[in-house]
Amino acid sequence: MSSTDRRTITCPTGCHEDYLDRDPFENYDSNDRVVDYGSHYECRRCEWRATWSRQDGFVVEQEAVSPFDLDGYIW
Numbered sequence: 001m002s003s004t005d006r007r008t009i010t011c012p013t014g015c016h017e018d019y020l021d022r023d024p025f026e027n028y029d030s031n032d033r034v035v036d037y038g039s040h041y042e043c044r045r046c047e048w049r050a051t052w053s054r055q056d057g058f059v060v061e062q063e064a065v066s067p068f069d070l071d072g073y074i075w
Contacts, residue, residue, distance in 0.1 A: 009041055011048040013064045019045040025053075 010017060020043050027036040038053030048064035 009052075011041075011043040011046055011064050013043075013046045013048070013066070015043050015045040019043050 009020065009022070011020065020041060023040040023042075025038060025040065026034050029035045036053055036055045038051060038056075040049070040051050042049045043064065046064040047062060048060075049062040050058060050060045052058045
C-alpha cells in the first residue's frame with residue numbers, strides 16, 4: 001500500500017464523509033524523530049470523536065449521538 005492510498009473512515013451512524021473532519025498529528029522525541037503519528041476524527045453531524053495512532057490504535061473518545069434519541073439530538 002502506498003502513502004497515496006486512502007482509507008475511508010466513517011462514523012458509526014454512517015454520516016456522509018463530508019461531515020468528517022480529519023486532523024493528522026505527529027509526536028516527536030527529543031532528537032526530532034517521529035515516535036507516534038495518527039489522526040483525530042470528528043463528525044460534525046453526530047458529534048462522534050475518535051483518534052487513531054500508531055501506538056494506541058483506534059480509540060473512540062465520544063460515542064455518536066443516536067439520530068433516534070430525541071432527547072440527545074434535534075434534527
